[in-house]
Amino acid sequence: xxxxxxIPTIDRIGGAERQLLLLATGMAERGxxxxxITLHGNGGSAADQLSASNVSFLSLDMNSGLRDPNGWNxxxxxxxxxxxxxxxxxxxxxxxxARGIRMLAPIRVLIDTIHSPAxxxxxxxxxxxxxxRIPDCVTAVSDxxxxxxxxxxIVDKATTAVIPNGIDTQRLGSQRFARPLSPMTPQxxxxxxxxxxxxxxxxxxxxxxxRAFAMLxxxxxxxxxxxxxxxxxxxxxxxxxxxxxxxxxxGFQSDVCRLMKNHDAFVLSSRWEGLPLALLEASAxxxxxxxxxxxxxxxxxxxxxxxxxxxxxxxxxxxxxxxLISLPESARAELGEKARKQVVGRFDLHSVLDRYETLYCDxxxxxxxxxxxxxxxxxxxxxxxxxxxxxxxxxxxGDPDPLQLGTLD
Numbered sequence: 001x002x003x004x005x006x007i008p009t010i011d012r013i014g015g016a017e018r019q020l021l022l023l024a025t026g027m028a029e030r031g032x033x034x035x036x037i038t039l040h041g042n043g044g045s046a047a048d049q050l051s052a053s054n055v056s057f058l059s060l061d062m063n064s065g066l067r068d069p070n071g072w073n074x075x076x077x078x079x080x081x082x083x084x085x086x087x088x089x090x091x092x093x094x095x096x097x098a099r100g101i102r103m104l105a106p107i108r109v110l111i112d113t114i115h116s117p118a119x120x121x122x123x124x125x126x127x128x129x130x131x132x133r134i135p136d137c138v139t140a141v142s143d144x145x146x147x148x149x150x151x152x153x154i155v156d157k158a159t160t161a162v163i164p165n166g167i168d169t170q171r172l173g174s175q176r177f178a179r180p181l182s183p184m185t186p187q188x189x190x191x192x193x194x195x196x197x198x199x200x201x202x203x204x205x206x207x208x209x210x211r212a213f214a215m216l217x218x219x220x221x222x223x224x225x226x227x228x229x230x231x232x233x234x235x236x237x238x239x240x241x242x243x244x245x246x247x248x249x250x251g252f253q254s255d256v257c258r259l260m261k262n263h264d265a266f267v268l269s270s271r272w273e274g275l276p277l278a279l280l281e282a283s284a285x286x287x288x289x290x291x292x293x294x295x296x297x298x299x300x301x302x303x304x305x306x307x308x309x310x311x312x313x314x315x316x317x318x319x320x321x322x323x324l325i326s327l328p329e330s331a332r333a334e335l336g337e338k339a340r341k342q343v344v345g346r347f348d349l350h351s352v353l354d355r356y357e358t359l360y361c362d363x364x365x366x367x368x369x370x371x372x373x374x375x376x377x378x379x380x381x382x383x384x385x386x387x388x389x390x391x392x393x394x395x396x397x398g399d400p401d402p403l404q405l406g407t408l409d
Contacts, residue, residue: 005088007039007089008038009038021049022166022167025050035056036056036057038059039065039066040063058078066100072104079105084107086108087111089111108369114146114149115141115145117273117296119154125152132155134372134373136366141274141275143162145275147295164352165280169347169348192220193222194321195222196223196267197226197266197281198225198268200231204270206269207233208312210234211241215314222267224250226252234249265290267321268291268292269317270297271311289306290324
């Protein structure tokens, strides 16, 4: 069976892109034929990673976005030739392309995934609504991501499922690495080291993080892992706050795990998140975390004993960070290990792959032939009472139903 994953680009890696790469390589390891298709870009190092995992890569070179007719024609020809049984789109541009192309080149199973609670512009909402009867199923990475789309009636509850992001919890073990000399101040080895991971975009609200960090004792250090359009502005803000010597802008880093194991705590200041992959990874590494009061974070760590901060409140974020700093090292380690256990139990990659694999096979069983629309606009992803363990090469008897529709009530 052939799965085609569609996403705007993998040249720039964020949470959605990392999740797609994990899905693609994980499904390839399970014996599926997998192709990753991007709207633009050459794939960079991620394309090399896919190739090493026996995953094909194709760029549509749609440099002018969805208005580019050459990209539509390229994708239509590829679908007609390769005839993948499943097309699974991630993020808005890829979703709208996939829904539109199904009208030109019928697809047996079409799925798209919501990664964020942000429903976007009125144009995007209208486009999703107008094409809502085309995909066979819409998945969301969390209840928090799904709810605004459901409340706005942009997607149908009957055909929406929650399947969370997954992480390789074995690779992201809690064993700490020896702390290297700090690249900022080599002579200071007793500093408390914070780590933030994510694109330098407005939604991550790094400005509030920097203002909060400026309120911490001088012995604190902050490493920011990520690139993006706000880097110059954030560097300027750090200079105005006179904390530039205590902050390292590391840019994009491929080995986030090693960074996490070389720091003392994780901090996240986002205004919203669907299901923050960086927080999942930090928790899997046993790193205690401070974060803002947003539903996506609470779905990762519902039992966190640390205080959270209202979005945009620098003083509250600084207070939460100080509360963590004040704990003895043994208490911080206990918090980190508790967080790891929560994440391992709910977000392990193998379990998430099982759930997607079951969903794929369930939809394939219901859709034996390519179609332009889903088989029945009112048919849920899984009918009540159906056996959730559709036989697959890797599905184990007794695995849980991958569709958590009841959690959206």
